[in-house]
Amino acid sequence: MPQWGDRPLVGRDAELARLLAAVDRALEGRACAVLVAGDAGVGKTRLLDELAARAAGRGLRVLTGHCVDLGDVGLPYLPFVDLLRPVTGEPAVPSAAAPPALAGLAAGRAAGGVRELPSGDAADLGRPLSPRPLVDDGRLQVFESVAGVLTELAAEGPLLVVLEDVHWADRSSRDLLRYLLARLTEAPIVVVASYRSDDLHRRHPLRPLLAELVRMPGVERLDLAPLPDAAVGELVRGLAAGVPDRTVDDVVVRAEGNAFYAEELLAAGLAGETLPMGLTDVLLARVEQLGAAAQQVLRVAAVAGRRVRHELVTAVSGLAPAQLEAALAEAVHHHLLVVSGDGRYRFRHALLREAVLADLLPGERVRLHATVAAYLAATPGAGTAAELAHHARGSNDLAGAFSASLDAAAEASSAGAPAEQLQHLEAALALWTAVPDAAARAGRDQPTLLLDSAAAARTAGEPTRAVALIRSALALLGPDGDPVQQARLHYRLAQALARIEDQAAAYRESSRSMELVPADPPSPVRTWAAATHARTSYALGRRAEADAAADEALAAADALALDSAWADTAVSLARMRGGGDRDAVTRRLEEALVRARRSGDTDVELRVLFNLAVVPYESGDVGATLRWVDAALARAAELGVEWSFYGAELRHLGVSARYVAGDWDGSLELAEGLARVPEMAAHVRAAGLLVQVGRGDASAAERLVWARGLTARLDAHVLLLLATAGAEIDLAAWAGDAGTAAERARAAVRQLHTHWDVDRLAALRLVATALAPVGDAAAAARVAGDDAGVRHWVALGQELVTLASSAVDDHLRGVGPLGVEAVAWRARVEAEAARLAGRADPGPWRAAVEAFGYGHVYEQARSRWRLAEALLAVDDRTAAAGELRAAAEVAARLGAAPLRSAVTRLARRGRLDLPGTGRVPAASAVFTPRETEVLRLLAQGRTNRQIGAELFMSEKTASVHVSRILAKLGAGGRTEAVALAAARGLLTAPAS
Template sequence: MPHTAFTPPLIGRAEELAHLADVLARARSADPRAVLLSGDAGVGKTRLLDETAGLAGQSGMAVLTGHCVDLGDVGLPYLPFTEILGQVAADERFMEVRAAHPVVERLLGGGAEPGGDPGGRLRLFEGVAGLLAGAADVMPLLLVLEDLHWADQSSRDLLRFLLSRGVLQPAAGGPGRRLAVIASYRSDDLHRRHPLRPVLAELVRLPAVERLQLRPLADAEVTRLVCALEERPLPEATVRGIVERAEGNAFYAQELLAAGAEAGGLPSGLADVLLIRFEQLPQTAQQVVRTAAVAGRRVEHDLLRAAVGLPEEELESALREAVGRQLLVAGGQGTYAFRHALAREAVYADLLPGERARLHGTFARLLGERGGTAEYAAERAHHYRESHDLPQALAASLAAAGHARSVGAPAEELRHLEAVLDLWSVVPADRRPTDAGLDRVTLTLRASAAAAHAGDGHRAVALTRAALAGIGADADSELAARVRYTLAGNLLGVDSLAAAFRHSSEALELIPAEPPTRTWLWAAATHVLAARQVGENEAALRVARQALRAAQELGVFDAEADLLISLTGLQGGSRRTPEGRERLREARELARRAGNAPVEMRGLFQIAIGCFESGDLPECLPWLAEGLERARRAGLLSSPYPLEMRYLRLLVLYTLGRWDECAGTAEADAAALPASGGFTAGPALYVALARGETTAEERARALLAGPFDWLATMVAGIVLTDAAALRGDAGAAVERLRSTVAALSDEGGRRPDVSVRLAALALTAVADRAAALRRSGDGAADRWVETASELVELARDAAGHSTAGPPQGPEGQAWLARAEAEWVRAVSGPDTGAWEKAVAAFDFGDVYEQARCRLGLAEALTVAGRRAEAAEAARAVRETAERLGAAPLRERVDALVRHGRLGDRSAERDASVLTPREREVLRLLALGHSNRRIGEELFISGKTASVHVSNILAKLGAASRTEAVAVAHREGLLTDPPSAPG
């Protein structure tokens, strides 16, 4: 046996270790940090983490470690965090902290409420964050996550939440957390479409998160490592051969050294090296290691003993051999792990197919004997699938899907259900689960619901289409109708309106209206929604009234509620009125009584949007909070109406000028729901653009990638149109406006309501361009005036000042007032009356847009010679810009103050404040002349020149000659720049 040290020395990582030690020190000083440690397999990430953990322990920090494991295409939800929480639970120092956050007990298998709590995903995330924060209050904490490239989606989402919102930020008004997070992953495993890639790209943008890449060791460092691993001197040729083959990889070097002494020749590849070491074990130890390889990277002692079937003494002897050869490492809580994942992969790949299948079957049976608990379902499904016991794999995958749903992991639920669907056709009918009503179509519909809950609307559509394709010609008409109206509802969610209307019409035709049934009621309710979206309002109203009577006769309260909500929307903007919102509250109560969360959330959203459209913004927020709480309890936070509520909540915060709260809420929403796109990014992007953040445009363009998304297209259109206007690119602003309106218009050519806002934004740039050309006498100004007239007509039409539909509420009318003011500016110059109307129109609560309109008013007042009023308006704009942190707006108002001479003193004076002689003195003063030199130039005495200088300083309120020159330049009293430095 080679006499290598069990723990290899750390060589060539002094710089990285010093950096991580600094991270630990900062964490102990309440400056929390996170490090994403990357490197190729075997480069030394685990060894560096072990050393760092040792330093943390020596300095009085608690070290919590979680491992991710490879379970193929399906994951075990929250596995690394379950391991970490288990360590917290086993530590008496954290007993009180654990008791204060009972929600995390669901991950430990002991705290789930009866029937599960599918709505607790966000609450679970907050609970884990609170638990770790509380633990860090007890003592400094180092959180280690290994092999992040194998993490399941729920673990990735939770890590994103913790780093962006949960544990790196200080509590309100308090110090930072005493916590450091280090997460490792294999960089060579991250292919182009690896799901960890976008997570890493997002995390490294956070100020407290950094990436640390482990480079391969230099040849000299590998040489030092090899020589340190062997007690006896090694031949130079042997060392040189190992260094050449290791290519800077510490693990390769160790394996080559360990295998070389007794192998009779070095293998050409790492897998061969690993297997040579493995084959040097006694047969019993080989059997144990093979069995452990099938279990995965880590295996419990009791489970391994049952699987291998050896007496305890033989098992312990075999394990001692495997540990001595450094293939396995003894861990805490009676577990064994492969020292490196590559070792496990090599041993596993060397198993014969029959041997591999048999061992997988053994582990599946043993896990099943533990009572078939849901938390083992994913592992059982994996082992049954690999053992080719497809009926059992099917049953276990169904159980795993149920477990994923119970812990709020819709993405994992979807993957398990898709595995079920893959197995369904290959498992004989008599071996499938016998649950009532369980068939391929209903399973596909359930998978589509999971996709919708996970925020993947397009996947939900694809699955429902698959369900439709699976319905035969002789299928039950009720089921056929249900599939079609479900497909119609999913299509509405991805804004495929014409197709939704077609499928809802087909659903309605499949079943008779008399006598009415529940299926017909819901088909009718979906058809009403689809018909309204394509402009078939009369048909929608007729079907809604008919279905409402049927729902009341049958006592189907949730269908009655859904139809009442639709009827309120069909009646000319009545949700904007107190009477309309009272009707919506009645509908919401019916849905609550029926226990139908989606309909109840629809009612709550309609009440909230009605408040917004009527200009009652503060009243909007409590309804949104209630709706999101209902969604949380129902496990529907990623479904359409809660996403709409999130966007509306952010929009209200943005509109009211609560920008920091808007940005922080958006960050938390995006961390909890990473696939929510424009719903959680939109208003935060408006804030970023208004504050002059350079990444705002890039982030807006990213929303346009992938399948068409109506809201993401709208958000990107607003940001990119406004950005073009802010930089004065009229052509780009108009082009973006037109492309966005075209993309958002429905199949009938009906333009979206947001057209009025887009037109007003583009008109800003057009008016700027027309005014500049008009001042220079360029005839091209006429072309831009024509464009302005075209855009204002678009705004008038969208705001409802035509036959296209009912007028918009206060927001739409305010944007129209701004569009009108910009149009007048483009045609004939700024008009105070038009801008006064725009300022008054935004008085419903839009702080930023009212300030922008007030800036336009200040410009118009300046042109009209009403400089005192202009100065007052400019001061109000600057105060708002300062409060919001809107740097571009502050720069524009400052420029107007300078060029229009609207400063505190210049508002009461004009160019006549200085006499002609004082102006001559000021001109020479700007050239840096002394009083004597000024006297010589003007043929006056130096004393007289001094008196003039003193008068100038007094009139300009300046304390020095230099300040007087600066004030004069700022207020336009010096028309030409000085020709020499002052």
């Protein structure tokens, strides 16, 4: 186990708040107590450490005592000896006679007037006390003395008493705790005691005490539930930097909210282990405390599954009914098994089951699997096909496992679970060669089973896996195989390749499919081959070839009543021949939707729904887009195909459309809404980066590291590239890093050109965003008189403008007119280009504001900010103030902190009053007239000698003025002083 640094406290805000509320009551002079319950490893100690630190920060004295598991020979009062040791000055390591430390308390506190503990036998708490006429065997004096010491300490200041692991407390300590909570009701003392709830079996001695304590006034119980998955992920990333997402996901799933397990699993994952030996030992130690029959029940339950019916345990365990009942009761009472609401038994934690399984001998495991499989096969309704397949494989019954896997795949398909369907189909494929009559059992040949598996992979959002499976089927079929079957595999492969952005390969595969099957007579395979070829040809700009294939597919689909093929082809034609008539295109798509639903082809149905959402988006109707997206996502969830290609595209469109509409919370929620996101749908999550960057969220940089790594691995994933590059450029732009912004834009546009040769208008957004800091850098160079810098930044900016112009020209030639979003971004590029050239022209910026008025709330506000800057340059202060107020309102509503700061800085530079930013002082209120003249020359890069010469003063006098300017601005140097003065609107012409 590596030695981690400080363990972050995650997922415990509510619990910490409750504990701090108890601390606040102590600060107000009231006593209270909190009993903190939670399973071993759930994070009790870390929470109490944080509480202690926070309480100390609020002025409380903190005393902490720990109970230790010493079995039946535990030292009495050990936790109280521990917590009072700092008061008494006792050694850090107690001797075997540790309890007399309480007697030492008398000497340690006597000078302060605290009552002494009794001497003699009563003082030696390690031996039986002599009989005394006192309540409770003479211990009252001891209890009262401890209470007195704590009261005296509390009189000096509020006190936090922490007792950890009281499930191990000895009887005397438990009795003393009961006494203190009843006695200390008036002092400013908060007592917090923690214990393991999973250790409290039915006869545990702490149980009756807890039942009594929670009935006392001022005593409350706090249950620590397992951490949420998100908190475990945060914990893992906080423990070790750069942990791969797959490792994080694995730890989150297996730890089930237990912080200790998460740490151990992370250490094991980084070391390449499966289940850490230390963790296995911890888990098995609890199992070994049970009797032989109870351990046998746990072994049966471990093999049977995480949740197991009573009937199955009865059938497999071989125990007599009475013996079985007693064994189950023992396992339940020791919190190793839990009874679910449906009456099944389940392990309290999955890792406990893993440990029991790992401890089984190979022969015993095979025997138990065989017994469970036989019971499931002979008992209808006793389990699922997936369970039978698992146990058949575990018992080496490969033929039975093959058949059960196919049945399990069918069940998963019916339940709308494509990922599980794929898992079971691939399990059957792995067994194919080991089962002599596999084809007869499957009712199909191996290439067909591979094709079915590929379909499941596509639906599950694993298109790369689908490509591999179809290629395996083609290789198995060979060049001499049935032409019709070959053609089907080729067009399916073309469809899968198109979804991983390999359009050239997709075109080759659809062409090959067309060659294998004649057009006459029409056939379903030829019809789908033509429909697919139309799509791949359109993607490469082969319009004539695409039109011919589409016309053939549409006619054949009509003749053969192939509704899904007709709908798919109608979408292609509507999008390519719509001619900008939105209503006509929508009507055609709605007709296609009816046919797609009638056919039952969910993939085509989602393609139609996606295009019905895209059409209004392209015309600037973001509201209509969101209505279609919401309806389509609900339909995808209903069908269980949320991460199919078009299911993911619809979610991505929803994230983007909500960002554009100004619903940034909704955008983030949609981007982060589901835990499982296939790699090929990573662009959905990455699209949320624009909101994080726009808000100045510090976590954006960490998320970008993840996105960059995934982009490098999935080189052809263009939408992921665009989401990542767009966020990176925007982040660099707000940081004023013009070089990074420009380089990232150039690299992204080059990659975009590789994959989307003609239709690459996304370059406009990347270039426009990168031009902003480049223009700023050019403007700064002009102010500083840096001619070389001006030439450098202008040349770099012009290169970016050329990239944008090329993308527009290619689109107009190869695709058609620009949509409203592209028009807006082109206007932004033109406005940035004017600023780059040093022209303070409000016209281009006003055009950008109007263009983004179609519904892009944030970019319109950002354009207003730049328009205000241009208006100030031409001294139209009234109009500039209006634009800034509008931009500030949007920035505040969206939580767009960087834009809000930029608007505020501009208002100060222009000495404009902006609500919420305070009044801007005039330069004359800050600097003397002479200092104002010196500051103006400082901004021009003059030395002290040059300033003195121009203003007819000595170099020394100029130096004094410069020093005063730096002091007033709080600047560390001349360059910083100029920057601060400009940002605060103090860099003005000299007073007349």
